[in-house]
Amino acid sequence: MRLRRKDLIGIRDLTAEEINLILDTAESLKEVSTRDIKKVPTLRGRTIVNLFYEASTRTRTSFELAAKRLSADIISIATAISSVTKGETLKDTGKNIEAMNPDIIIIRHPHSGAPEILAKSLRPAIVNAGDGAHEHPSQALLDLFTIREKKKKIAGLKVAIVGDITHSRVARSDIYALLKLGASVTVVGPATLIPADIEKMGVKVSYRLEDVIPECDVIIMLRIQLERMTQNLFPSIREYSRIFGLNKDKLKDAKSDLIIMHPGPINRGIELDSEVADGPYSVILEQVTNGIAVRMAILYLLLGGREESESTN
Protein backbone atom coordinates (compact mmCIF):
# COMPACT_ATOMS: atom_id res chain seq x y z
CA MET A 1 0.00 0.00 0.00
CA ARG A 2 2.54 2.60 -1.01
CA LEU A 3 3.47 4.49 -4.11
CA ARG A 4 6.56 2.47 -4.85
CA ARG A 5 7.31 3.87 -8.26
CA LYS A 6 9.71 6.40 -9.64
CA ASP A 7 7.34 7.96 -12.16
CA LEU A 8 3.68 8.59 -12.85
CA ILE A 9 3.18 7.90 -16.54
CA GLY A 10 -0.34 6.52 -16.75
CA ILE A 11 -3.31 5.24 -14.79
CA ARG A 12 -2.98 1.96 -16.65
CA ASP A 13 0.11 1.12 -14.53
CA LEU A 14 -1.56 1.87 -11.19
CA THR A 15 -3.34 -0.55 -8.89
CA ALA A 16 -6.66 0.33 -7.25
CA GLU A 17 -4.77 0.58 -3.94
CA GLU A 18 -2.35 3.12 -5.38
CA ILE A 19 -5.22 5.17 -6.79
CA ASN A 20 -6.96 5.14 -3.41
CA LEU A 21 -3.73 6.10 -1.65
CA ILE A 22 -3.41 9.14 -3.92
CA LEU A 23 -7.07 10.11 -3.42
CA ASP A 24 -6.89 9.68 0.37
CA THR A 25 -3.69 11.71 0.55
CA ALA A 26 -5.28 14.43 -1.59
CA GLU A 27 -8.24 14.54 0.77
CA SER A 28 -5.89 15.33 3.64
CA LEU A 29 -3.95 17.89 1.60
CA LYS A 30 -7.03 19.77 0.42
CA GLU A 31 -7.21 21.54 3.78
CA VAL A 32 -3.90 23.32 3.17
CA SER A 33 -5.45 25.36 0.34
CA THR A 34 -8.22 26.61 2.66
CA ARG A 35 -5.81 28.17 5.15
CA ASP A 36 -4.89 31.83 5.40
CA ILE A 37 -1.28 30.80 4.86
CA LYS A 38 -1.55 28.23 2.09
CA LYS A 39 1.77 26.52 2.57
CA VAL A 40 3.33 23.61 4.39
CA PRO A 41 7.11 22.99 4.52
CA THR A 42 6.96 19.36 3.37
CA LEU A 43 8.97 19.57 0.13
CA ARG A 44 11.30 22.39 1.14
CA GLY A 45 14.49 22.31 -0.91
CA ARG A 46 13.06 20.08 -3.63
CA THR A 47 13.15 21.26 -7.22
CA ILE A 48 10.48 20.60 -9.80
CA VAL A 49 10.56 21.50 -13.49
CA ASN A 50 7.42 21.94 -15.58
CA LEU A 51 8.29 21.12 -19.19
CA PHE A 52 5.33 21.94 -21.42
CA TYR A 53 5.47 21.30 -25.14
CA GLU A 54 1.78 22.18 -25.50
CA ALA A 55 -0.47 25.02 -24.47
CA SER A 56 -1.91 24.70 -20.99
CA THR A 57 -3.41 26.99 -18.39
CA ARG A 58 -5.07 24.75 -15.85
CA THR A 59 -2.64 21.85 -15.62
CA ARG A 60 0.50 23.96 -15.59
CA THR A 61 -0.83 26.46 -13.05
CA SER A 62 -2.25 23.65 -10.96
CA PHE A 63 1.08 21.82 -10.78
CA GLU A 64 2.86 25.10 -10.01
CA LEU A 65 0.52 25.94 -7.15
CA ALA A 66 0.64 22.35 -5.87
CA ALA A 67 4.44 22.51 -5.74
CA LYS A 68 4.47 25.94 -4.12
CA ARG A 69 1.94 24.97 -1.46
CA LEU A 70 4.27 22.12 -0.50
CA SER A 71 7.23 24.59 -0.45
CA ALA A 72 9.03 22.98 -3.41
CA ASP A 73 10.80 25.25 -5.90
CA ILE A 74 9.24 25.01 -9.33
CA ILE A 75 10.06 26.57 -12.65
CA SER A 76 8.04 26.28 -15.83
CA ILE A 77 9.59 26.01 -19.26
CA ALA A 78 7.38 26.92 -22.17
CA THR A 79 9.09 25.24 -25.08
CA ALA A 80 7.80 27.79 -27.58
CA ILE A 81 10.35 30.28 -26.23
CA SER A 82 13.08 27.76 -25.35
CA SER A 83 15.97 26.08 -27.17
CA VAL A 84 13.53 23.48 -28.41
CA THR A 85 12.81 25.97 -31.18
CA LYS A 86 16.51 25.73 -32.10
CA GLY A 87 16.07 22.03 -32.78
CA GLU A 88 17.10 20.41 -29.51
CA THR A 89 15.75 16.87 -29.20
CA LEU A 90 13.50 15.78 -26.35
CA LYS A 91 16.21 13.56 -24.88
CA ASP A 92 18.82 16.30 -25.03
CA THR A 93 16.48 18.77 -23.38
CA GLY A 94 15.75 16.14 -20.74
CA LYS A 95 19.44 15.40 -20.14
CA ASN A 96 20.21 19.09 -19.78
CA ILE A 97 17.44 19.61 -17.27
CA GLU A 98 18.58 16.49 -15.42
CA ALA A 99 22.07 18.00 -15.18
CA MET A 100 20.55 20.80 -13.09
CA ASN A 101 19.43 18.22 -10.51
CA PRO A 102 15.68 18.59 -10.27
CA ASP A 103 13.73 16.00 -8.24
CA ILE A 104 10.72 15.87 -10.56
CA ILE A 105 10.14 16.75 -14.20
CA ILE A 106 6.52 17.27 -15.17
CA ILE A 107 6.08 16.94 -18.89
CA ARG A 108 3.30 17.63 -21.37
CA HIS A 109 3.98 16.60 -24.94
CA PRO A 110 1.97 16.27 -28.16
CA HIS A 111 3.37 12.80 -28.80
CA SER A 112 2.22 9.72 -26.93
CA GLY A 113 5.11 8.05 -25.13
CA ALA A 114 7.32 11.12 -24.68
CA PRO A 115 7.11 10.98 -20.84
CA GLU A 116 8.01 7.31 -20.89
CA ILE A 117 11.11 8.00 -22.97
CA LEU A 118 12.25 10.53 -20.36
CA ALA A 119 11.33 8.19 -17.50
CA LYS A 120 13.56 5.47 -18.91
CA SER A 121 16.55 7.68 -19.55
CA LEU A 122 16.47 10.20 -16.70
CA ARG A 123 17.09 10.02 -12.95
CA PRO A 124 14.40 12.45 -11.69
CA ALA A 125 10.81 11.32 -11.25
CA ILE A 126 8.76 11.97 -14.38
CA VAL A 127 5.11 13.02 -14.12
CA ASN A 128 3.01 12.83 -17.26
CA ALA A 129 0.86 15.97 -17.57
CA GLY A 130 -0.68 14.70 -20.81
CA ASP A 131 0.99 13.01 -23.78
CA GLY A 132 -0.67 12.98 -27.19
CA ALA A 133 -3.76 10.81 -27.18
CA HIS A 134 -2.25 8.47 -24.60
CA GLU A 135 -2.86 9.44 -20.97
CA HIS A 136 -3.45 12.38 -18.64
CA PRO A 137 -3.23 10.70 -15.24
CA SER A 138 -3.51 13.74 -12.97
CA GLN A 139 -6.74 14.78 -14.73
CA ALA A 140 -8.25 11.31 -14.22
CA LEU A 141 -7.24 11.34 -10.56
CA LEU A 142 -8.83 14.74 -9.97
CA ASP A 143 -11.95 13.55 -11.80
CA LEU A 144 -12.15 10.54 -9.49
CA PHE A 145 -11.47 12.68 -6.46
CA THR A 146 -14.34 14.99 -7.42
CA ILE A 147 -16.70 12.07 -8.08
CA ARG A 148 -15.78 10.44 -4.78
CA GLU A 149 -16.25 13.70 -2.90
CA LYS A 150 -19.71 14.21 -4.43
CA LYS A 151 -20.97 10.62 -4.46
CA LYS A 152 -19.04 9.24 -1.44
CA LYS A 153 -18.10 6.22 -3.56
CA ILE A 154 -16.99 5.20 -7.05
CA ALA A 155 -17.87 1.51 -7.26
CA GLY A 156 -21.24 0.88 -8.87
CA LEU A 157 -21.63 4.35 -10.41
CA LYS A 158 -22.69 4.72 -14.01
CA VAL A 159 -20.46 7.15 -15.87
CA ALA A 160 -20.78 8.42 -19.44
CA ILE A 161 -17.83 9.94 -21.26
CA VAL A 162 -19.08 12.00 -24.17
CA GLY A 163 -17.30 13.37 -27.22
CA ASP A 164 -14.08 12.77 -29.06
CA ILE A 165 -12.92 9.54 -27.42
CA THR A 166 -10.29 8.75 -30.08
CA HIS A 167 -8.19 11.86 -29.57
CA SER A 168 -8.74 12.13 -25.82
CA ARG A 169 -6.05 11.20 -23.33
CA VAL A 170 -8.46 12.30 -20.61
CA ALA A 171 -10.98 9.68 -21.76
CA ARG A 172 -8.38 6.95 -21.77
CA SER A 173 -7.06 7.76 -18.28
CA ASP A 174 -10.61 8.21 -16.93
CA ILE A 175 -11.67 4.84 -18.34
CA TYR A 176 -8.73 3.02 -16.74
CA ALA A 177 -9.28 4.75 -13.41
CA LEU A 178 -13.06 4.36 -13.26
CA LEU A 179 -12.96 0.68 -14.21
CA LYS A 180 -10.22 -0.07 -11.69
CA LEU A 181 -12.37 1.39 -8.93
CA GLY A 182 -15.49 -0.47 -10.00
CA ALA A 183 -17.58 2.08 -11.90
CA SER A 184 -19.21 1.19 -15.22
CA VAL A 185 -18.43 3.39 -18.20
CA THR A 186 -20.29 4.14 -21.42
CA VAL A 187 -18.58 6.14 -24.12
CA VAL A 188 -20.79 8.29 -26.32
CA GLY A 189 -19.92 10.07 -29.53
CA PRO A 190 -20.03 9.89 -33.30
CA ALA A 191 -18.71 6.58 -34.66
CA THR A 192 -15.84 8.42 -36.33
CA LEU A 193 -14.58 9.60 -32.94
CA ILE A 194 -14.81 6.27 -31.08
CA PRO A 195 -12.01 3.73 -31.57
CA ALA A 196 -13.30 0.57 -33.26
CA ASP A 197 -12.22 -1.88 -30.56
CA ILE A 198 -12.86 0.28 -27.50
CA GLU A 199 -15.14 -2.39 -25.96
CA LYS A 200 -11.97 -4.38 -25.25
CA MET A 201 -11.19 -1.81 -22.56
CA GLY A 202 -14.35 -2.89 -20.76
CA VAL A 203 -16.69 -0.03 -21.69
CA LYS A 204 -20.05 0.12 -23.44
CA VAL A 205 -20.59 2.25 -26.53
CA SER A 206 -23.56 4.40 -27.42
CA TYR A 207 -24.18 6.78 -30.30
CA ARG A 208 -27.23 8.42 -28.73
CA LEU A 209 -26.66 10.75 -25.82
CA GLU A 210 -30.38 10.98 -24.93
CA ASP A 211 -30.57 7.22 -24.37
CA VAL A 212 -27.71 7.26 -21.89
CA ILE A 213 -28.48 10.36 -19.82
CA PRO A 214 -31.34 9.01 -17.63
CA GLU A 215 -29.24 6.27 -16.05
CA CYS A 216 -26.07 8.34 -15.52
CA ASP A 217 -24.66 9.33 -12.14
CA VAL A 218 -21.80 11.20 -13.78
CA ILE A 219 -21.35 12.68 -17.26
CA ILE A 220 -17.87 13.66 -18.36
CA MET A 221 -18.02 15.95 -21.39
CA LEU A 222 -14.90 16.14 -23.51
CA ARG A 223 -13.65 19.07 -25.47
CA ILE A 224 -13.83 18.84 -29.23
CA GLN A 225 -10.14 19.02 -30.04
CA LEU A 226 -10.12 20.80 -33.34
CA GLU A 227 -6.32 21.11 -33.19
CA ARG A 228 -5.88 17.33 -33.22
CA MET A 229 -8.20 16.54 -36.11
CA THR A 230 -6.39 15.98 -39.35
CA GLN A 231 -9.47 15.10 -41.37
CA ASN A 232 -13.14 15.96 -41.27
CA LEU A 233 -14.52 13.47 -38.79
CA PHE A 234 -17.98 14.99 -38.54
CA PRO A 235 -19.95 17.09 -41.00
CA SER A 236 -20.09 20.32 -39.04
CA ILE A 237 -19.64 21.79 -35.58
CA ARG A 238 -23.32 22.69 -35.55
CA GLU A 239 -24.40 19.14 -36.26
CA TYR A 240 -22.04 17.76 -33.63
CA SER A 241 -23.35 20.23 -31.12
CA ARG A 242 -26.98 19.35 -31.89
CA ILE A 243 -26.44 15.59 -31.48
CA PHE A 244 -23.70 15.30 -28.87
CA GLY A 245 -23.69 18.67 -27.15
CA LEU A 246 -25.29 18.88 -23.72
CA ASN A 247 -28.08 21.37 -23.18
CA LYS A 248 -30.87 21.86 -20.67
CA ASP A 249 -33.39 20.14 -22.91
CA LYS A 250 -31.47 16.88 -23.10
CA LEU A 251 -31.16 16.82 -19.32
CA LYS A 252 -34.91 16.74 -18.60
CA ASP A 253 -34.83 13.01 -17.72
CA ALA A 254 -31.53 13.17 -15.80
CA LYS A 255 -31.18 11.96 -12.22
CA SER A 256 -31.55 14.79 -9.72
CA ASP A 257 -28.09 14.14 -8.28
CA LEU A 258 -26.32 13.87 -11.63
CA ILE A 259 -22.96 15.61 -11.81
CA ILE A 260 -21.50 17.01 -15.03
CA MET A 261 -17.77 17.34 -15.46
CA HIS A 262 -15.44 18.75 -18.10
CA PRO A 263 -11.64 18.81 -18.12
CA GLY A 264 -11.58 22.31 -19.63
CA PRO A 265 -11.18 24.43 -21.58
CA ILE A 266 -14.85 24.45 -22.53
CA ASN A 267 -16.02 25.22 -26.04
CA ARG A 268 -19.16 27.00 -24.90
CA GLY A 269 -22.08 26.32 -27.17
CA ILE A 270 -20.36 23.34 -28.82
CA GLU A 271 -20.08 20.45 -26.35
CA LEU A 272 -21.65 22.33 -23.46
CA ASP A 273 -24.33 25.02 -23.38
CA SER A 274 -23.55 27.84 -21.00
CA GLU A 275 -26.68 27.17 -18.95
CA VAL A 276 -25.41 23.63 -18.32
CA ALA A 277 -21.76 24.59 -17.77
CA ASP A 278 -22.84 27.16 -15.20
CA GLY A 279 -25.88 25.21 -14.00
CA PRO A 280 -26.69 23.16 -10.89
CA TYR A 281 -25.30 19.82 -12.13
CA SER A 282 -21.93 21.28 -13.05
CA VAL A 283 -18.90 20.59 -10.82
CA ILE A 284 -16.40 21.90 -13.35
CA LEU A 285 -14.85 24.56 -11.12
CA GLU A 286 -14.68 22.16 -8.18
CA GLN A 287 -12.61 19.90 -10.44
CA VAL A 288 -10.15 22.77 -10.81
CA THR A 289 -9.97 23.32 -7.03
CA ASN A 290 -9.50 19.60 -6.42
CA GLY A 291 -6.80 19.44 -9.08
CA ILE A 292 -4.37 21.24 -6.79
CA ALA A 293 -4.94 18.82 -3.89
CA VAL A 294 -4.55 15.80 -6.18
CA ARG A 295 -1.35 17.16 -7.72
CA MET A 296 0.02 17.95 -4.27
CA ALA A 297 -0.62 14.31 -3.38
CA ILE A 298 1.18 13.10 -6.52
CA LEU A 299 4.27 15.25 -5.85
CA TYR A 300 4.27 14.38 -2.17
CA LEU A 301 3.92 10.64 -2.72
CA LEU A 302 6.63 10.58 -5.40
CA LEU A 303 9.08 12.54 -3.25
CA GLY A 304 9.07 10.54 -0.11
CA GLY A 305 5.65 10.51 1.47
CA ARG A 306 5.84 6.81 1.28
CA GLU A 307 3.74 4.70 3.45
CA GLU A 308 4.76 2.25 6.09
CA SER A 309 3.91 1.68 9.71
CA GLU A 310 3.20 4.30 12.31
CA SER A 311 6.38 5.95 13.40
CA THR A 312 8.25 6.84 16.54
CA ASN A 313 7.71 9.82 18.76
Add this chain to the structure above:
Amino acid sequence: MGLIYNMAFIEKRELLNSQSVERAITRITHEILEKNKGALNLALIGIRTRGIHLAKRIALKIEDIEKIKVPIGVIDITLYRDDIGISEDHPRLQKTEIPFSITDKTIVLIDDVLFTGRTIRAALDAIIDLGRPRFVRLAVLIDRGNRELPIQANFVGRELPTTREEKIQVQLLETDGIDRVVLGEERK
Protein backbone atom coordinates in the same frame (compact mmCIF):
# COMPACT_ATOMS: atom_id res chain seq x y z
CA MET B 1 2.15 9.81 17.47
CA GLY B 2 1.62 6.21 18.27
CA LEU B 3 4.42 3.74 18.36
CA ILE B 4 4.97 0.89 15.99
CA TYR B 5 2.09 -1.49 16.50
CA ASN B 6 2.17 -3.67 13.43
CA MET B 7 5.80 -4.60 13.91
CA ALA B 8 6.64 -7.64 15.94
CA PHE B 9 6.50 -6.38 19.51
CA ILE B 10 7.49 -8.59 22.40
CA GLU B 11 5.87 -7.50 25.62
CA LYS B 12 8.23 -7.55 28.59
CA ARG B 13 6.21 -5.95 31.37
CA GLU B 14 3.15 -3.86 32.10
CA LEU B 15 4.13 -0.43 33.35
CA LEU B 16 0.68 1.08 33.92
CA ASN B 17 -2.60 -0.74 34.28
CA SER B 18 -5.98 0.71 33.34
CA GLN B 19 -6.52 2.36 36.74
CA SER B 20 -3.11 4.02 36.61
CA VAL B 21 -3.81 5.31 33.10
CA GLU B 22 -7.14 6.70 34.25
CA ARG B 23 -5.58 8.36 37.30
CA ALA B 24 -2.82 9.85 35.19
CA ILE B 25 -5.36 11.40 32.79
CA THR B 26 -7.37 12.76 35.73
CA ARG B 27 -4.27 14.31 37.25
CA ILE B 28 -3.20 15.88 33.96
CA THR B 29 -6.68 17.39 33.63
CA HIS B 30 -6.48 18.95 37.10
CA GLU B 31 -3.02 20.30 36.45
CA ILE B 32 -4.13 21.87 33.17
CA LEU B 33 -7.04 23.58 34.91
CA GLU B 34 -4.89 24.71 37.81
CA LYS B 35 -2.22 26.19 35.55
CA ASN B 36 -4.83 27.87 33.34
CA LYS B 37 -6.96 28.97 36.31
CA GLY B 38 -10.01 27.27 34.83
CA ALA B 39 -11.05 26.30 31.33
CA LEU B 40 -11.47 29.78 29.90
CA ASN B 41 -9.83 30.36 26.51
CA LEU B 42 -8.50 26.82 26.55
CA ALA B 43 -8.37 24.55 23.48
CA LEU B 44 -7.00 21.03 23.17
CA ILE B 45 -5.17 19.71 20.12
CA GLY B 46 -4.50 15.99 19.92
CA ILE B 47 -1.69 14.60 17.80
CA ARG B 48 -2.78 11.66 15.66
CA THR B 49 -3.53 8.93 16.56
CA ARG B 50 -3.66 8.34 20.30
CA GLY B 51 -3.30 11.97 21.25
CA ILE B 52 -6.80 12.55 19.86
CA HIS B 53 -8.37 10.04 22.22
CA LEU B 54 -6.48 11.45 25.17
CA ALA B 55 -7.65 14.96 24.19
CA LYS B 56 -11.27 13.81 24.05
CA ARG B 57 -11.03 12.22 27.48
CA ILE B 58 -9.42 15.27 29.01
CA ALA B 59 -12.13 17.45 27.44
CA LEU B 60 -14.84 15.27 29.04
CA LYS B 61 -13.19 15.55 32.44
CA ILE B 62 -12.89 19.32 32.06
CA GLU B 63 -16.58 19.47 31.24
CA ASP B 64 -17.33 17.46 34.40
CA ILE B 65 -15.29 19.74 36.59
CA GLU B 66 -15.79 23.18 35.04
CA LYS B 67 -19.06 22.72 33.08
CA ILE B 68 -17.34 24.16 30.01
CA LYS B 69 -16.93 22.39 26.66
CA VAL B 70 -13.43 23.14 25.41
CA PRO B 71 -12.81 22.98 21.65
CA ILE B 72 -10.82 19.99 20.40
CA GLY B 73 -8.68 19.89 17.28
CA VAL B 74 -6.74 17.17 15.55
CA ILE B 75 -3.33 17.59 14.00
CA ASP B 76 -1.42 15.34 11.62
CA ILE B 77 2.25 16.29 11.71
CA THR B 78 3.32 14.28 8.67
CA LEU B 79 3.69 17.36 6.43
CA TYR B 80 6.04 18.91 8.99
CA ARG B 81 8.34 15.95 9.54
CA ASP B 82 12.09 16.54 9.27
CA ASP B 83 12.82 13.19 7.63
CA ILE B 84 10.68 13.24 4.50
CA GLY B 85 12.66 11.56 1.75
CA ILE B 86 15.18 10.32 4.33
CA SER B 87 13.14 7.85 6.30
CA GLU B 88 10.88 5.47 4.42
CA ASP B 89 8.85 5.07 7.54
CA HIS B 90 5.92 7.43 7.05
CA PRO B 91 2.35 6.91 8.10
CA ARG B 92 -0.46 7.59 5.64
CA LEU B 93 -1.20 11.29 5.66
CA GLN B 94 -4.43 12.11 7.46
CA LYS B 95 -6.47 15.21 7.98
CA THR B 96 -5.66 18.13 10.20
CA GLU B 97 -8.98 19.35 11.58
CA ILE B 98 -8.94 22.42 13.77
CA PRO B 99 -12.46 23.88 13.54
CA PHE B 100 -11.70 27.01 15.58
CA SER B 101 -9.33 29.94 15.48
CA ILE B 102 -6.27 29.23 17.58
CA THR B 103 -5.17 32.84 17.68
CA ASP B 104 -4.94 34.15 21.27
CA LYS B 105 -6.05 30.79 22.72
CA THR B 106 -4.18 28.72 25.25
CA ILE B 107 -3.46 25.55 23.32
CA VAL B 108 -2.70 22.33 25.09
CA LEU B 109 -1.00 19.95 22.70
CA ILE B 110 -1.63 16.34 23.65
CA ASP B 111 0.29 13.18 22.72
CA ASP B 112 0.65 9.73 24.20
CA VAL B 113 4.45 9.41 24.45
CA LEU B 114 7.17 12.05 24.54
CA PHE B 115 10.44 10.58 23.26
CA THR B 116 12.86 12.34 20.89
CA GLY B 117 10.80 15.55 20.78
CA ARG B 118 10.75 15.61 16.98
CA THR B 119 7.01 15.03 16.74
CA ILE B 120 6.40 17.98 19.07
CA ARG B 121 8.75 20.21 17.07
CA ALA B 122 6.72 19.36 13.96
CA ALA B 123 3.43 19.92 15.79
CA LEU B 124 4.57 23.35 17.00
CA ASP B 125 5.43 24.37 13.43
CA ALA B 126 2.07 23.09 12.23
CA ILE B 127 0.22 25.08 14.91
CA ILE B 128 2.13 28.28 14.27
CA ASP B 129 1.18 28.01 10.57
CA LEU B 130 -2.48 28.15 11.58
CA GLY B 131 -2.38 31.23 13.77
CA ARG B 132 -0.80 32.82 16.82
CA PRO B 133 -1.85 31.21 20.08
CA ARG B 134 -1.32 33.05 23.38
CA PHE B 135 0.33 29.98 24.93
CA VAL B 136 1.14 26.50 23.73
CA ARG B 137 1.54 23.87 26.45
CA LEU B 138 2.32 20.20 26.15
CA ALA B 139 0.62 17.29 27.91
CA VAL B 140 1.80 13.69 27.48
CA LEU B 141 0.76 10.46 29.12
CA ILE B 142 4.32 9.08 29.18
CA ASP B 143 7.66 10.89 29.13
CA ARG B 144 10.23 8.24 28.32
CA GLY B 145 13.29 10.51 28.11
CA ASN B 146 15.93 10.35 25.36
CA ARG B 147 15.21 13.78 23.92
CA GLU B 148 17.00 14.85 20.73
CA LEU B 149 15.66 18.42 20.86
CA PRO B 150 15.27 20.91 23.71
CA ILE B 151 11.58 20.20 24.33
CA GLN B 152 9.86 19.64 27.67
CA ALA B 153 6.30 18.74 28.60
CA ASN B 154 4.24 20.91 30.99
CA PHE B 155 2.00 18.06 32.11
CA VAL B 156 3.24 14.49 32.38
CA GLY B 157 1.19 11.44 33.34
CA ARG B 158 4.19 9.33 34.23
CA GLU B 159 7.93 9.62 33.72
CA LEU B 160 9.40 6.30 32.61
CA PRO B 161 13.12 6.44 31.90
CA THR B 162 13.94 3.98 29.12
CA THR B 163 16.82 3.09 26.86
CA ARG B 164 16.58 3.97 23.16
CA GLU B 165 16.32 0.31 22.26
CA GLU B 166 13.27 -0.34 24.42
CA LYS B 167 9.79 0.19 23.05
CA ILE B 168 6.84 1.61 24.88
CA GLN B 169 3.29 0.89 23.79
CA VAL B 170 0.40 2.98 25.00
CA GLN B 171 -2.83 1.08 24.51
CA LEU B 172 -6.13 2.91 24.80
CA LEU B 173 -9.70 1.65 24.96
CA GLU B 174 -10.63 3.50 21.75
CA THR B 175 -7.90 1.95 19.62
CA ASP B 176 -6.82 -1.19 21.45
CA GLY B 177 -9.78 -2.20 23.60
CA ILE B 178 -7.86 -1.71 26.86
CA ASP B 179 -6.07 1.06 28.75
CA ARG B 180 -2.50 0.13 29.63
CA VAL B 181 1.13 0.97 29.01
CA VAL B 182 3.62 -1.81 28.31
CA LEU B 183 7.37 -2.01 27.95
CA GLY B 184 8.75 -4.35 25.35
CA GLU B 185 11.21 -4.80 22.58
CA GLU B 186 11.10 -5.30 18.87
CA ARG B 187 11.60 -8.79 17.56
CA LYS B 188 14.79 -8.83 15.52
